[in-house]
Amino acid sequence: MLISAIVAAVGFEAITASLKPYAPGPETGSLRWSPKGAAVELKEENGALTGSFALGPKDSAGVMVRLEKTDGSKWVNRMLVDLNRDGKFDSEETYNCTPSERNGNWWSSFTTGDVMVPTKGESMRNYPISFWFVEDPSKPDAAKTLRWSRRGWHEGTVEIGGKPAVVLITESVMDGVFDQRDAWFLARDRKALLAAMSRGMEDHAWLDGKAYRLTKIDADGMSVSFEEFDPGITEADEALKRDAFADDKAAKRAEKPVAFGHDYEAAIELAKSKGSRILIDFEATWCGPCKTMDELVYTSADVVAAAEGIVCVKVDGDIRKDLTEKYSVGAYPTMILLESDGKEVRRAVGYRSVKEMAGFLGK
Numbered sequence: 001m002l003i004s005a006i007v008a009a010v011g012f013e014a015i016t017a018s019l020k021p022y023a024p025g026p027e028t029g030s031l032r033w034s035p036k037g038a039a040v041e042l043k044e045e046n047g048a049l050t051g052s053f054a055l056g057p058k059d060s061a062g063v064m065v066r067l068e069k070t071d072g073s074k075w076v077n078r079m080l081v082d083l084n085r086d087g088k089f090d091s092e093e094t095y096n097c098t099p100s101e102r103n104g105n106w107w108s109s110f111t112t113g114d115v116m117v118p119t120k121g122e123s124m125r126n127y128p129i130s131f132w133f134v135e136d137p138s139k140p141d142a143a144k145t146l147r148w149s150r151r152g153w154h155e156g157t158v159e160i161g162g163k164p165a166v167v168l169i170t171e172s173v174m175d176g177v178f179d180q181r182d183a184w185f186l187a188r189d190r191k192a193l194l195a196a197m198s199r200g201m202e203d204h205a206w207l208d209g210k211a212y213r214l215t216k217i218d219a220d221g222m223s224v225s226f227e228e229f230d231p232g233i234t235e236a237d238e239a240l241k242r243d244a245f246a247d248d249k250a251a252k253r254a255e256k257p258v259a260f261g262h263d264y265e266a267a268i269e270l271a272k273s274k275g276s277r278i279l280i281d282f283e284a285t286w287c288g289p290c291k292t293m294d295e296l297v298y299t300s301a302d303v304v305a306a307a308e309g310i311v312c313v314k315v316d317g318d319i320r321k322d323l324t325e326k327y328s329v330g331a332y333p334t335m336i337l338l339e340s341d342g343k344e345v346r347r348a349v350g351y352r353s354v355k356e357m358a359g360f361l362g363k
Helices: 190-195 235-242 246-250 264-274 288-297 301-306 321-326 354-362
Strands: 015-018 020-022 038-041 043-045 048-053 063-068 078-081 094-096 100-102 105-111 115-118 124-127 129-135 145-150 153-160 163-170 183-187 205-207 210-217 223-229 278-283 311-316 334-338 344-349
Touching: 015 153, 020 124, 038 048, 048 145, 078 105, 078 129, 163 190, 163 223, 183 190, 183 205, 246 288, 246 354, 264 278, 264 311, 278 321, 288 354, 301 354, 334 354, 344 354
Parallel strands: 278 311
Antiparallel strands: 015 223, 020 153, 038 145, 043 048, 048 063, 063 078, 078 094, 100 105, 105 129, 115 124, 129 145, 153 163, 163 183, 205 210, 210 223, 278 334, 334 344
16 A cells, blocks of 8 residues: 655665564563544443444454443443454453442453454454443443553564664554554664654654655555655754644743642632632643643743732542533643633633743733
8 A cells, every 4th residue: 555645765765674463561562652542332232232343444344342230230340342253252252350430430441352353365463452441420321432442563673774673553543454544663672662652654754863754554564665765854853843842841940830729619719818810720630731731831930920819729620520510621631710700711721832821821
């Protein structure tokens, strides 16, 4: 499969790497990042939840799944998955778990055997997956959704410039087929390879200061071909240009960060008594942009100055669901600026830069 956006370069020889599947483990290591989990909509059927999802070539049968509650369990604790794609659940395709409570939600997590994915030929290839199902007791009528994510990648060794190099491809769109929507990376050793943030397959990768772009991708992920080319920019200049947080990293730091409290009710009362505005920063422990704002934005001199005189409080949305409902918060971070009487002035959703946040607070 050729990538349409790639034009063959003159004077550079294509390099082909044979790849094989890897799954995370003590000997193989694990990637620094993983794709966003895919969703399977479920329907109630004979006391269970059932569904299926596509994986592999378009003419492949869907992967059937079934979730159950056994032995009087209040929460889902059993999963059946059609790993071999034969249209039925075998005894070895049944998995049990012990549900656990996290911030008021109940999680049922399953690490099953590998789902089999048809290849272009007659064979099948392994596809390691992790599944999880979350129930919110406060929303019994919410749609039931099973989520899953691939745990593995494909990797191989080639020789570039007379020295060994390693190449990795991994799915960004989890459909069991490798194409230009997915990701890849190059490195001299596995440690650097696994630690790197992969790039889209329509993008180029760097190795020893030279840029390489893909010219061919095997849909089964068993090989890729790539070539050296001149992108018209150095690796260092490109890294600086691509760094979305470059300005925030360079911002002047304050002696102390924005002083956030963590008691919502106390913050509301304090703002009323002082007649001051209040900033509510809705966050979650798993929220990456929230952590980045804590590191780069709320430590900046401009934002600290803009927050002077404002009562600032952080709210964990996973714990204070009553407040996420009250303020209609559906994503993190969500920043809401209120008058002392509770009237909303404005809100912002998602990461906001130093410049944006200083303006948000200062108007």
